Amino acid sequence: MRKKLFLGAAISLILVGSVSACSGFVPSAPTDSSSKPVVDGDGTLRIFAAASLTESFAELVAKFQEQHPGVKIAPVNFDGSATLATQINEGAPADIFASADSPNMQAVAPEIDGEPEFFASNVMEIAVSPGNPSGIRSIRDLEDPKLQVVVCASAVPCGALALKIFGLAGVTVKPVSEEQNVRAVLAKVEAREADAGLVYATDVASTKGSVEGVAISIADQVRNKYPIATMKGADPIAKKFVEFVLSSEGQAILKKYGFGSA
Numbered sequence: 001m002r003k004k005l006f007l008g009a010a011i012s013l014i015l016v017g018s019v020s021a022c023s024g025f026v027p028s029a030p031t032d033s034s035s036k037p038v039v040d041g042d043g044t045l046r047i048f049a050a051a052s053l054t055e056s057f058a059e060l061v062a063k064f065q066e067q068h069p070g071v072k073i074a075p076v077n078f079d080g081s082a083t084l085a086t087q088i089n090e091g092a093p094a095d096i097f098a099s100a101d102s103p104n105m106q107a108v109a110p111e112i113d114g115e116p117e118f119f120a121s122n123v124m125e126i127a128v129s130p131g132n133p134s135g136i137r138s139i140r141d142l143e144d145p146k147l148q149v150v151v152c153a154s155a156v157p158c159g160a161l162a163l164k165i166f167g168l169a170g171v172t173v174k175p176v177s178e179e180q181n182v183r184a185v186l187a188k189v190e191a192r193e194a195d196a197g198l199v200y201a202t203d204v205a206s207t208k209g210s211v212e213g214v215a216i217s218i219a220d221q222v223r224n225k226y227p228i229a230t231m232k233g234a235d236p237i238a239k240k241f242v243e244f245v246l247s248s249e250g251q252a253i254l255k256k257y258g259f260g261s262a
Helices: 002-023 051-067 081-089 102-106 139-143 157-169 182-190 201-206 237-246 248-256
Strands: 047-050 077-079 096-098 112-122 124-128 149-152 177-179 196-200 212-215 224-231
Touching (some): 051 201, 051 248, 081 102, 102 157, 124 182, 149 157, 182 196, 201 212, 224 237
Antiparallel strands (some): 096 224
16 A cells, blocks of 8 residues: 555656646745845935035936836935034935035045045025115125124035135124024025025025025135045945936036036
8 A cells, every 4th residue: 555655646746747847837946035136226225415405416316216217215315414424423324425515525434435526516605685685795795793694504514615705705704693504594595584694506596586696706716516425335226326416417417506517
């Protein structure tokens, strides 16, 4: 009886093998998911970018996603570069950091994968209400104690740049407040809570007329350069985004929003 059972089982195994061969089916061995290669678009990109890049990076992200439909990108974290650098150093997950200056990029140097690359530049203007009711014509006018002037905090790139401009012009300006990012300065002028604020030329352009810009004659002497870098452990697609920002297409988008070349 045992011989008959054994023989039957053997015949069954032979038949199963024959069917598998004819159908082309080959049983697959269990796979270790951790050994799978990372494919383009598998991860979620987390981009930290200076507040002055808000509009330009919104378009850069949208264009990049058009070209890489499988890529998932979290809402971009826009804020002052000093705030973003602090967040990164405190462990906030970031794949890409686009700073408005080099010092804040250097502040996260241990977290960077490779070398940062400059991708844009910017200059400052004096933001005023439409029609310039206070009659501000130059940086020297901001010394008037009757004016409510707002700037960025000195740790923020726009604040450091404002201090350089004041120093070069030889003026003493006493701001009524120091904000944590350039968009907060812009918002105060837009809301008529300040007579003037030092912001980037690109920020004035972004308002589409809700504020006006007064050119600063020495602004080009302290033009800000923007570096971008990928962070350690970032998804491989992060480097492709950086390449896109540096490409002719990416540069054209930045130029459209008023940024200069690096």
